[in-house]
Amino acid sequence: MAWSPETGSLDFRTLHDAYRAGTLTPSAVIDAVYDRIAVRGPDPAWTTLIPREEALARAAALEASGEGPDALPLFGLPCGIKDNFDIAGYPTSEACRANERIAETTDPTVARLVAAGAIVVGKNNMDQFGMGLVGVRTDYGIPSCVFDPAYISGGSTSGGGVVVAAGLVSFALGGDAAGSGRVPAALNAIVGHKPTNGLIPFGISKAGMGASHTVLTLTVEDNVAALNTLVRHDPDDPLSLPEAEGFTLTVPPAPERFRFAVPSRESRLFAGDAAAEALFDAAIARLEAMGGTAVPFDYAPLHAAARMLYEDAFIARRYANLEETFRRCGDRFHPASREILASGARYSGADVFIAQYRLAGYRKYAMRIFEDADVMVTPTTPTTFTIAALEEKNIGRNAIMGSYTNFVNLMEFCALSVPNGFRPDGLAQGLMLIGPSFADNRLLGLGAAYHRALGLPMGATGHPLPVPAG
Structure with a gap:
């Protein structure tokens, strides 16, 4: 069947085969993408669009280069960039108008994607400064879920989740300091992987230190292809790991037998969402049918660890990273962003050490779980909310959305969110696979097999998963 400019899939395999x-x-493809964007009309998923003629010039240069997908792994793939990465000559705002400036240089992370053949279409909306999992803390309009405009898209990589799931780009570059690359993936039925901290150098932004760069894609295989262009050791980056040199993300076959740790029924968190809990029960049954053995554990200690990210002295790290910006224009932040960041100034050095000691205990608890299980499996989020509900109770409901994701970042684990089906009202939920540092490939192999076993279309595109290569 011929590729349709209006509806053709933008997954890597489909485009590269064509x-x-x-x-x-x-x-x-670029002409089709801009036509699709025009049909959607004004769209808060974008903060800036690259002019069509500039993107077309980039496409023409790729065509004239004599290269192709075999030489350039992202050849001809349209992408969105989270608006906390610089692109020379374009605004960077981090979703705060008072912080907007024109970038003088392009972030090395973006440059590597472009060098691998990607075509940047625009910059995507986000929760201000990456502080939020809901997508509503922004001065540029609120992106909504692709399945229901009354509901949140998730954050902080909110716009990126929307443009991938809506079939406007092949992938979106984001970040993940609390679940920012996993929550939008879950709520829009796509894939988000938080790689092991230090595999991807940070570049020039320190606002998200303690985070990982991520991409959002339609498939696990696409995620791996995009992230592999970024994995490397940078000796000038203090957080970059030497082990990243030569490390390759892969999608190995899922094991025939495996053990997966799941929160016990008594310690699960669903915020009263019975439909989301039913989807998680179905996921456990599906994993068992794939050869897995469920190993229940008490999730309460890990939930306590998750809460430490924003409700304890660890918020001081965010304050330290953004102190200059906060002093300059904090009075013009979104109220929730301002309140959260201001709380980081009140902790002492002693508070930080006490929090680190407590976290070390929780991490030991998590590592003991991995002694008896190959992977930990949780919902990506307990539930979802309407945009109106977030306007009513922003900080409290945002905290609920991070119930399962936040501890992963504090413990510097890796995690993958894949789709896990839909509630009866048509809203998507995700399944999260979690492992210790450098367990990425274990998660990717099992997650890809689970995604395929689920058998659902990619995002809101209506397209089935492509047949795997080979």
């Missing part, structure tokens, strides 16, 4: 066959060109 490029190799000569039935499609990057220029045709």
Whole structure:
């Protein structure tokens, strides 16, 4: 079947197969993408769009280069960039108008994607300064879930989740300091992987130190292909790991037998969402049918650890990273952003050490779980909320959304969110696979197999998962 400019899939496999066959060109794809964006009309998923003619010039240059998907892993793939990464000549705002400036240079992370063949279409909306999992803390309009405009898209990589799931780009670059690359993936039925901290250098922004760069994609295989262009050791980055040199993300076959740790029924958190809990029960049954053995554990200690990210002295790290910006224009932050960041100034050095000691105990608890299980499996989020509900009670409901994601970042684990089906009202939920540092490939192999076993379309595109290569 011929690729349709209006509805054709933008997954990596579909586009690259068509490029190799000569039935499609990057220029045709970029024209189609901009037409789709125009049809959607004003869209708060974007803070800035690259002019069509500039993106088309980039596509034409790729076509004239004589290269292709075999030489450039992201050849001709349209992408969105979270608006806390700089692109020279374009605004960077981090979703705060008072902080907006024109970037003089391009972030090295973005430059590596472009060098691998990607075509940047625009910059995506986000929760201000990456502080939020709901997507409503922004001065640029609120992106909404692709399945229901009354509901949140998730954050902080809110716009990125929308544009991938809506079939406007092949992937979106984001970050993950609390679940920012996993929550939007879950709520929009796509894939988000938080790699092991230190695999990808940070570049020039320190606002998210303590986070990981992520990408949002339609498939696990696409996620791996995009992230592998970024994995490397940077000796000038104090948080970059030497082990990143030569490390390759892969999608190995799922094991025939495996053990997966799941929160016990008594310690589960669903905020009263019975439909979300039923989806998680179905996920456990599906994993068991795939050869897994469920190993229940008490989730309460890990939930206590998750709460420490924003409700304890660890928020002082965010304050330290953003102190200059907060002093300059904090009075013009979103009220929730301002309140949370201001709380980081009140902790002492002693408070930070006490919090670190407590976290070390929780991490020991988590590592003991991995002694008896190959992977930990939780919901990505307990539930979802309407945009109106977040306007009513922002900080408290945002905290609920991080119940399962936040501890992963504090413990510097890796985690993958894959789709886990839909509630009866048509809203998506995600399944999260968690492992210790450098267990990425274990998660990716099992997550890809689970995604395929689920058998649902990719995001809101209506397209099934492509047949795996080989």
